[in-house]
Amino acid sequence: MGSEKKSRLPAIVATAVAVPVAVVAGVLVFNAIAPRAEDPAPQDLSPVSVEVPALSEEDAVICLALTATAPETAGGLQARPVSGGEGGASAAEAVMAYGDPAVLATCGVEPVAVEDTALVYKLNGVCWYSDEAGVEWTTLDRQVPVAVNVPESNEQPVDVLNDLSTVIAAKVPAAAEAPTGCA
Incomplete structure (x- = not known):
């Protein structure tokens, strides 16, 4: 054994x-x-050349407060540097860019006139109006309007707008009047 x-x-x-x-x-x-799983294609995070709106001194201060506190990401898209601006404000003082293709948020655009019955969207305290394609979004209830151009390839523009709305609500004062749907 x-x-x-x-x-x-x-x-x-x-x-x-x-x-x-x-x-x-x-x-x-x-x-x-x-x-x-396929690795996502690397995003181009090089500077984006943009046009800068002409801003009054007061609007320039508000826009600078906005861009200076811009989030590092919006809707999961990484912030990108911007370049441009001749003679007046530099691009970084009025424009924010995110992702590839770039989502552009421009402070100090011309206000958009909408009817009181127009479809508007209230996102994180900011009232937005969009074109029919959902590409160009503009604030309606801010002293200094902000426009966000979201490329059609971005399937969830609201994700970007939600993230940007938080800082816009904090840094861009509300306008005295806004369309009925923004209340």
């Missing part, structure tokens, strides 16, 4: 070593042949 135990010992040791090695080898082989 004692010799039977001695002859099993090498088999037990071999099994104790072989099983973990086989498991590790199986995991390595599986990871090598398993399909991988």
Whole structure:
């Protein structure tokens, strides 16, 4: 009986070593042949050349307060530097850009006139109006209007607008009047 135990010992040791090695080898082989999720294409985060609106001194101060506190991401899109602006305000004082293709948020645009019955959207304390395509969004209830151009390829413009609305509500004072739907 004692010799039977001695002859099993090498088999037990071999099994104790072989099983973990086989498991590790199986995991390595599986990871090598398993399909991988495709890495997203790298985003172009180079500076975006933009046009800068002509701003009064008061509007320039408000726009600078907005852009100086702009979030690093909006709707999951990374902030990008902007360039442009001849003679007046620099692009960084009035425009924010996010993602690739770039979502552009421009402070100090011309106000949009809408009828009281127009469809408006209240997002995080800011009232927005959009064109039919949902590409150009403009604030309706701010002293200094802000326009956000969201490329059609962006499937969720509201995600970007929600993130930007928070800082717009904090930094751009509300207008004395706004369309009925903005109340």
